[in-house]
Amino acid sequence: MKKIIVATLTTGTRNATFNECLKSLQVLTNISGYQIDILVVENNQYPDEHVRKIINTFDKSERCVQHLLEPIRGIPHARNAALNFAKDKGYNYLAFIDDDAFASLDWIKTLVKVNKNAHVTAGPQLAIFPEGTSSFYRNAVIYHERKVTDGAAIKWAATNNILIDIYFIKENKLSFNPELINGGEDKELFLRVNKLGGKLVWSESAVVSEYIAQSRLSVAWAMRRTFRIGATGFMIESAIRAPFENYITCIVKGSLYLAKGLLFLPYHALSPKSSLLNSLCDLSHGVGFFYGLFSKGRVSKYT
Secondary structure (H helix, E strand, O other), X not given: OEEEEEEEEEOOOOOOOHHHHHXXXXXXXXXXXXXXXXXXXXXXXXXXXXXXXXXXXXOOOOOXXXXXXOOOOOHHHHHHHHHHHHHHOOOOEEXXXXXXXXXXXXXXXXXXXXXXXXXXXXXXXXXXXXXXXXXHHHOOHHHOOOOOOOOOEOOOOOOOEEEEEHHHHHHOOOOOOOOOOOOOHHHHHXXXXXXXXXXXXXXXXXXXXXXXXXXXXXXXXXXXXXXXXXXXXXXXXXXXXXXXXXXXXXXXXXXXXXXXXXXXXXXXXXXXXXXXXHHHHHHHHHHHHHHHHHHXXXXXXOO
């Protein structure tokens, strides 16, 4: 029987949706010939009582929730803890889902079906907005998944919805880059997977959904987020490019985002199907790329 471990990360904060995330994993559709287990990686120096309390409620459930404490703070360290757990315990696959998201019933079943022809399978994370959210935010690209054709090969993936072949990771001695402490560690890893000949495939029907926190519905948050994505671009691109090529790539990408932000500003400002926030995010994304050239991709805060 093949084994799958589904991991979610938490920092010990009082996330109201954490319990719902674990509930959705309990009712995942069973797959013939596969065992599905659940792992919570707590990225905190000491165990959080609230996290422990939620996990303990599943003690008598069909799928017991395992708990792993990773005291070194930072997303790459927590993801590597899950990766090492999967390798050490003999799991065939590792799946990731965010602790503020919940899975559809056939999420893992669909990923497994697609993954038979791939090393990594990723799917969309759909946004659920608070009631009354304006179109200014609902129409902003930053809150939505990229558009990819079902079954298409992709060059990179995010860990908000993914299934990873552990054998390929072990064989190539891969792990998440701890230097990308403030984000981008997932894209960087899967670019390396692609470069090594790993096959990454998109599954449009393997869906998880995410509650958008009210705190994220602000221009400041959206622009900080896209700035960070651009700023970490230098370090991410360095995983697959020589130094000179990396500089040129970041300059070109930064310039294109700035041009796009300015060129489409009138459309985003006037179209009822779009949002001015899209242009603002493109501009901050472009500026982030140029910042990354001087900071070598290091930013001080995760958003």
